[in-house]
Amino acid sequence: MKLITRDTDYALRAVCFIVKNKKMVSVSDLVRELKIPRPFLRKILQVLNKKGIVRSFKGRGGGFTLGLRPEKIYLLDLLRIFQGPLKLNECTLNKKKCPKISVCPLSSKLNNIEKHVIKELKSITVASLIK
Amino acid sequence: MKLITRDTDYALRAVCFIVKNKKMVSVSDLVRELKIPRPFLRKILQVLNKKGIVRSFKGRGGGFTLGLRPEKIYLLDLLRIFQGPLKLNECTLNKKKCPKISVCPLSSKLNNIEKHVIKELKSITVASLIK
DNA sequence: ACGAATGATACTATTATGGTATCATTATCT
DNA sequence: AGATAATGATACCATAATAGTATCATTCGT
Ligand code: FES
Ligand code: FES
Numbered sequence: 001m002k003l004i005t006r007d008t009d010y011a012l013r014a015v016c017f018i019v020k021n022k023k024m025v026s027v028s029d030l031v032r033e034l035k036i037p038r039p040f041l042r043k044i045l046q047v048l049n050k051k052g053i054v055r056s057f058k059g060r061g062g063g064f065t066l067g068l069r070p071e072k073i074y075l076l077d078l079l080r081i082f083q084g085p086l087k088l089n090e091c092t093l094n095k096k097k098c099p100k101i102s103v104c105p106l107s108s109k110l111n112n113i114e115k116h117v118i119k120e121l122k123s124i125t126v127a128s129l130i131k
Numbered sequence: 132m133k134l135i136t137r138d139t140d141y142a143l144r145a146v147c148f149i150v151k152n153k154k155m156v157s158v159s160d161l162v163r164e165l166k167i168p169r170p171f172l173r174k175i176l177q178v179l180n181k182k183g184i185v186r187s188f189k190g191r192g193g194g195f196t197l198g199l200r201p202e203k204i205y206l207l208d209l210l211r212i213f214q215g216p217l218k219l220n221e222c223t224l225n226k227k228k229c230p231k232i233s234v235c236p237l238s239s240k241l242n243n244i245e246k247h248v249i250k251e252l253k254s255i256t257v258a259s260l261i262k
Numbered sequence: 263a264c265g266a267a268t269g270a271t272a273c274t275a276t277t278a279t280g281g282t283a284t285c286a287t288t289a290t291c292t
Numbered sequence: 293a294g295a296t297a298a299t300g301a302t303a304c305c306a307t308a309a310t311a312g313t314a315t316c317a318t319t320c321g322t
Binding site: 001002003004006009010012035075079083084085086087088089090092093105106109110112113114116117120121124128129 | 236
């Protein structure tokens with residue numbers, strides 16, 4: 001099992017590069033630097049743009065800049081954007097609302113794990129990874 | 132994202148039921164109790180048998196008994212059996228051995244998360260869930 | 263010998279992941 | 293104004309993981 005999928009990871013690397021570069025960064029720059037398949041990276045950046053994490057500029061000389069301060073970009077948010085909500089604890093029997101959930105010993109333990117993971121992922125920001 | 136897939140979860144429930152029942156338990160008993168699709172459950176039990184977690188008895192009056200003491204059956208082991216190794220931290224760029232791994236700030240943070248999750252999952256045994 | 267149970271194994275359906283490909287739009291440079 | 297260089301929107305495709313089914317072989321108890 002892995003925690004982070006490729007799109008999340010690529011997004012993180014892309015954002016980090018944009019931060020470090022300060023100026024406008026084009027997809028070509030990113031492909032050169034990160035060696036990520038170009039169309040895939042483009043798709044990822046478009047999502048990041050829609051979510052306000054980067055800002056895009058069209059046309060000649062265009063590209064991407066940061067949309068948020070690096071201390072405000074949390075790995076947890078990237079993960080949620082690309083992988084959906086982090087629900088480590090979800091009853092296999094009843095996807096909606098399990099009636100046993102309040103007494104289910106497993107559920108409560110998984111909940112604790114989930115809380116810890118979320119806390120840790122919240123503590124990881126782009127800023128904290130740069131330096 | 133979820134931590135536990137169906138087969139792991141079903142396996143856990145099945146084993147718990149076997150523990151509680153003390154005597155021999157057949158697939159039919161389990162299907163009745165857990166409402167899990169029969170052929171799927173059978174496949175799961177065969178794996179558990181091969182791994183020594185349950186013991187199987189063929190023929191009329193056959194079924195399954197526990198192969199290990201409940202305190203010795205860890206959720207972590209079930210998870211590994213059905214979902215493979217728990218590697219929350221695996222570099223997306225180089226699946227084998229990333230040269231940057233020793234200096235990668237993300238890798239070290241994910242490693243900490245992984246350690247914590249593993250520790251917690253080790254603390255969850257069938258015995259601890261029964262009572 | 264028969265029936266009731268599991269063992270072994272191969273197949274299938276659905277979803278998630280990791281991408282490609284194409285055309286439209288917009289900004290800049292000449 | 294028109295060519296060019298960038299992103300936007302969208303639809304498509306390939307592979308792998310998940311969640312099962314289906315079938316036949318084997319073994320044990322009666
Ligand atoms: S059985 Fe549904 S939450 Fe545990
Ligand atoms: S870049 Fe490979 S371990 Fe972080």
